Amino acid sequence: MKNLKRILLIVLACVMTLSCFVGCKKDEEEGGGTTGATAATVAEPGPYDSELPADLNYGDEVITIISRDVIGQSDEFYSTGEDGANIVSNAVYTRNQAVAGRLGVKLDVIPVVDDTTNAHATVIAKVSSDITSGSGEYDIITAPAYTALAKVTEGLFYNLRDVENLNLDKYYWAQGFNEFGTVGSAQYLATGMVSLSLYRFMYVTVYNNAIFEERDLESIYDKVKNNTWTMEEQYQMTSKLYIDDGDESGVYDEKDTYGFVSGARTSVDAYLASANVEIIGKDSEGYYTYVGTQEKLSGLADKIIKLFYTNEGAYIIPTGRDNTDNADIADMFAGKKVAMASMKVQALEEKLRKLEFEYSIAPLPKYDANQENYGTLVQDQVTIMALPMTVTEDNRAMLGAVMECFAAESYKNTYSAYFETALSYQYLQNQESLEMLKIIYESIDFAPLLSAYATDVGWNTMLRNVAGQKYNSISFQFASTAKNVQTKVDEVNQKYRDLLAG
Numbered sequence: 001m002k003n004l005k006r007i008l009l010i011v012l013a014c015v016m017t018l019s020c021f022v023g024c025k026k027d028e029e030e031g032g033g034t035t036g037a038t039a040a041t042v043a044e045p046g047p048y049d050s051e052l053p054a055d056l057n058y059g060d061e062v063i064t065i066i067s068r069d070v071i072g073q074s075d076e077f078y079s080t081g082e083d084g085a086n087i088v089s090n091a092v093y094t095r096n097q098a099v100a101g102r103l104g105v106k107l108d109v110i111p112v113v114d115d116t117t118n119a120h121a122t123v124i125a126k127v128s129s130d131i132t133s134g135s136g137e138y139d140i141i142t143a144p145a146y147t148a149l150a151k152v153t154e155g156l157f158y159n160l161r162d163v164e165n166l167n168l169d170k171y172y173w174a175q176g177f178n179e180f181g182t183v184g185s186a187q188y189l190a191t192g193m194v195s196l197s198l199y200r201f202m203y204v205t206v207y208n209n210a211i212f213e214e215r216d217l218e219s220i221y222d223k224v225k226n227n228t229w230t231m232e233e234q235y236q237m238t239s240k241l242y243i244d245d246g247d248e249s250g251v252y253d254e255k256d257t258y259g260f261v262s263g264a265r266t267s268v269d270a271y272l273a274s275a276n277v278e279i280i281g282k283d284s285e286g287y288y289t290y291v292g293t294q295e296k297l298s299g300l301a302d303k304i305i306k307l308f309y310t311n312e313g314a315y316i317i318p319t320g321r322d323n324t325d326n327a328d329i330a331d332m333f334a335g336k337k338v339a340m341a342s343m344k345v346q347a348l349e350e351k352l353r354k355l356e357f358e359y360s361i362a363p364l365p366k367y368d369a370n371q372e373n374y375g376t377l378v379q380d381q382v383t384i385m386a387l388p389m390t391v392t393e394d395n396r397a398m399l400g401a402v403m404e405c406f407a408a409e410s411y412k413n414t415y416s417a418y419f420e421t422a423l424s425y426q427y428l429q430n431q432e433s434l435e436m437l438k439i440i441y442e443s444i445d446f447a448p449l450l451s452a453y454a455t456d457v458g459w460n461t462m463l464r465n466v467a468g469q470k471y472n473s474i475s476f477q478f479a480s481t482a483k484n485v486q487t488k489v490d491e492v493n494q495k496y497r498d499l500l501a502g
Contacts, residue, residue, distance in 0.1 A: 120144050146381065158388070217339070273445040275300050
């Protein structure tokens with residue numbers, strides 16, 4: 001019966017998820033199949049098929065791709081195909097072989113390990129040095145988003161909207177990222193199904209089903225469906241769940257029982273999206289403009305303080321240990337003494353896949369019941385693709401075809417392997433979680449990620465400061481660091497105009 005249940009969950013996942021992706025919806029009236037086999041029989045390419053000319057062949061040209069070698073991203077572009085038991089590695093290898101065969105190219109993927117000096121900016125540091133020197137060692141760049149965003153206005157990357165054979169409007173590119181990442185008429189970075197980290201780096205709420213049943217708590221699944229899953233509701237549910245049952249009586253530590261566990265650094269960023277805090281928007285010409293208000297951000301800070309620190313049932317991993325993979329949060333949850341926690345999907349894969357108890361997932365809570373939609377943050381190290389300015393004009397069309405083919409083949413291979421099989425079958429445990437996964441994906445919001453780097457004002461840093469200091473310092477931070485926001489936005493916009501003009 002258990003195997004039958006798993007099979008049914010896979011079928012359900014396929015039915016549910018094929019119709020959705022980050023920031024874009026399927027045009028039901030367009031032609032095109034949803035698998036490679038179907039696509040081959042369709043006369044006109046549909047939203048899931050590339051529109052590359054059938055006769056493209058580049059005579060075994062070597063394409064050099066630099067990538068990051070770290071957990072969560074090391075397997076996005078590199079695979080030897082030797083690990084037959086790893087479905088994701090197999091899919092990456094198959095995808096790479098399909099790209100090479102389709103275009104007649106040879107792929108040379110160069111994994112780069114983080115060094116102690118630049119940490120996750122190691123790839124971009126190497127790329128920056130290569131471009132500045134004019135060496136042109138790399139054809140295609142893949143790197144953590146925020147490290148690349150910081151370099152866009154320095155003119156290191158080519159405008160992808162001017163690259164032949166590259167169609168960023170296709171389903172397999174993340175349209176939400178495109179919408180906010182296009183400034184004026186230019187876009188220098190892109191992400192989508194080509195990046196496994198797009199799925200892994202999304203923040204979710206995870207909850208222990210057994211504890212919910214023992215404490216007679218209403219399922220978060222029901223609250224999401226009823227539009228009552230808010231930050232206040234999360235506080236009310238968890239504030240009375242603390243039990244001093246650790247090794248030392250009277251000591252409030254990680255071995256006690258808690259209602260809620262989160263972190264005071266990177267985990268805080270997720271609330272900018274879940275609370276729908278709009279800070280930077282777009283004007284009629286497609287350039288950035290400041291639309292946020294101090295009041296909304298300050299209100300969110302108050303809610304975080306209440307949920308994190310006024311709440312006896314909450315345990316918050318301190319700033320220095322709330323790392324990007326949320327390891328400590330996941331470890332506490334895995335100890336069976338935490339009712340709910342917020343973490344990245346990657347933690348489900350790395351830490352929770354072999355748990356002996358059932359858990360479920362849900363989106364992070366809304367700001368309040370008046371908020372229309374849920375919001376999901378993709379952590380700012382999600383992998384992007386870019387073309388360096390050292391690429392010659394003669395090679396740009398070829399590299400555009402390689403990027404496009406990578407994205408299209410990722411839909412057929414890596415997306416199916418990770419999202420529809422590994423994530424839906426191996427990590428998630430019940431039908432409710434599969435339904436929540438659909439809501440989570442449909443509510444991805446790239447604006448908070450990009451807003452943080454659209455100006456010199458670190459909006460996520462401001463919220464992290466609140467969580468670290470344990471009091472609402474938003475008004476002080478606005479007075480000292482964010483007082484000339486529009487001026488900073490205008491300066492950034494001018495840099496983009498200069499790039500387009502130059």
